[in-house]
Amino acid sequence: MGEGMAAYLNLFLLLIGVLVIVFILDLFIWKVLRALSVRLARKSRNNFDNFLVANQVPRYVAHVVPLTILLEFVPVIFADFDYAEGIAMKIIKILFVLLILLVFRKFFKSVNEYLKTRPNFKDKPINSYIQVFMIFAWAVGLLTIFAVITDTTVWAFFTALGAASAVILLIFKDSILGFVASIQVTINDMVRIGDWITFEKYGADGDVIEISLATVKVQNFDMTITTIPTYALISDSFKNWRGMQVSGGRRIKRSLIIRQKSIRFLTDEDIEALKKIQLVEAYITNRSEQINSYNESNNINKELLVNGRNMTNFGLFRKYVTNYLQNHSAINKNMTLMVRQLQPTPQGIPLEIYAFSSDKRWENYEYVMADIFDHLLAALPYFFLETFELPVSMEADHSSS
Numbered sequence: 001m002g003e004g005m006a007a008y009l010n011l012f013l014l015l016i017g018v019l020v021i022v023f024i025l026d027l028f029i030w031k032v033l034r035a036l037s038v039r040l041a042r043k044s045r046n047n048f049d050n051f052l053v054a055n056q057v058p059r060y061v062a063h064v065v066p067l068t069i070l071l072e073f074v075p076v077i078f079a080d081f082d083y084a085e086g087i088a089m090k091i092i093k094i095l096f097v098l099l100i101l102l103v104f105r106k107f108f109k110s111v112n113e114y115l116k117t118r119p120n121f122k123d124k125p126i127n128s129y130i131q132v133f134m135i136f137a138w139a140v141g142l143l144t145i146f147a148v149i150t151d152t153t154v155w156a157f158f159t160a161l162g163a164a165s166a167v168i169l170l171i172f173k174d175s176i177l178g179f180v181a182s183i184q185v186t187i188n189d190m191v192r193i194g195d196w197i198t199f200e201k202y203g204a205d206g207d208v209i210e211i212s213l214a215t216v217k218v219q220n221f222d223m224t225i226t227t228i229p230t231y232a233l234i235s236d237s238f239k240n241w242r243g244m245q246v247s248g249g250r251r252i253k254r255s256l257i258i259r260q261k262s263i264r265f266l267t268d269e270d271i272e273a274l275k276k277i278q279l280v281e282a283y284i285t286n287r288s289e290q291i292n293s294y295n296e297s298n299n300i301n302k303e304l305l306v307n308g309r310n311m312t313n314f315g316l317f318r319k320y321v322t323n324y325l326q327n328h329s330a331i332n333k334n335m336t337l338m339v340r341q342l343q344p345t346p347q348g349i350p351l352e353i354y355a356f357s358s359d360k361r362w363e364n365y366e367y368v369m370a371d372i373f374d375h376l377l378a379a380l381p382y383f384f385l386e387t388f389e390l391p392v393s394m395e396a397d398h399s400s401s
Contacts, residue, residue, distance in 0.1 A: 014077045022066040030062040047117075051110040060103045067096050093148045101141045105134060129182070131213035178213040181231040191216065191233055191240060199238040202228045221362075249332035249356030250365050256376060257348040262386040263314045265305040270313070270384070277382065279323040280316060287311060314341075317383040318351065321376060325355050330368040332358045348388035 037058050040049050052058065071092045078085035108130045115126050185191050191208055197218060198205045206220035216228045232238075244250050266274070275284050291309045294300075300308030321339045325331050335356040342350040353376075357368045380387060 014073075018070065018073045018077060022070050025069065026062055026066040029065055030059060033058040033062050048110070048114045051114045052107070055106045055110045055113075057103065057106045057110060060099065060106055063099055064096075064103075067092065067099060071096065090148050094145050097141050097144050097148070101137060104137050108133065127210070127212050135213075177231040178215075178229070181234050182211065182213060184234050185211070185230070192242070196241040196245065197238055198241070199226075199228055199232075199236070201236055201238075202226055202232070204228055204238075245360060247335075247356075247360075249335050249358050250360040252353055252355045252357055252365075252369050252372070254369065254373065255342065255350035255352040256373070256380075257345070257388040258314065258351055258380075259348050259386040259388050260344065262384065263312060263349070264384065265310045265312055266316065267305070271311065274316065274383070277320065279327070280320045283319055283323070284311075284316070313383045313385055314349075314351075317380070317385055320379065320383070321351070321353065324375070324379075325353070325372070328372065330358055330371075332356045 204218040204226035210217040218226045295308040338354040
């Protein structure tokens, strides 16, 4: 009985002594690492060490040496208690594995936060790669812990997992697809953080705010958040507006539907009246001289306007719109500028404006486009033209039905 009490007393004293030593050593190492961190922070040109300190990486690293020493002292402390020694060894080994995983997690969190401050990496999905590495690290860590508990080797578990690979692939299907997708997205530069994308299938229309292993978060313009699977970026079609944002302008592509019955040849009286419009005055004068010269030299009978060469109100209006856009301060003259007539439809003839607004901001772009079409709609009657709209009777029929 005395020997038993002596053994327990010896165990208690050794345990208290080792724990005190380990605690003091842990505190000392932390003080040293903190002093070194401050010194390095003052000398270093980047602020990566600031992120390490903010995420307590040195504090967790300081635990490694004391925990290793404690592991070495376990056989001495539990020399008379073989069963307790085995349990203590397993507990400390498990704590050691968890500590290593925690150090890795804090370190890569610091890397992620640091790279987000760098212009070259600000729009890259770094978080996806860190998540992949941490999934792998946690898988290895959990297997190691299970191997410690069951007194087997990690390789034995890997061998057993080979037979269950189909189940593992099924469990981690989204992670694997997301990892492959994030690599392809990065290599092909399909999407960056900050890009404006439109993904109709998922109802997304806004800016990409996060690209992770499994999902892409889009903040829509109504401030809602849409979550899209990462692999959908390579399996489905979506629109990325980055090309427009980095270009010199935003495209305006809209049509006026001109009523076909309003299109006609211009008489001499019409031409004289239209010369008062400054944007086409020089064009009308020059064009009239060319047409009259041609008709006179070819003895064209002008009793009917259809004979020979003539100006039409529609053609003159096209020229007016072109000149108007070329003189508009909000239109980028270095990009495509075109006014074209499209194929006639049952409603009329579309006159399409194809140009680029210099201001690419959405609200300003809409204002510029509305300003242009307000003017053109108001200018149409001066050229004896009309736009198509449903007759009042037809509108009433549609509303009643």
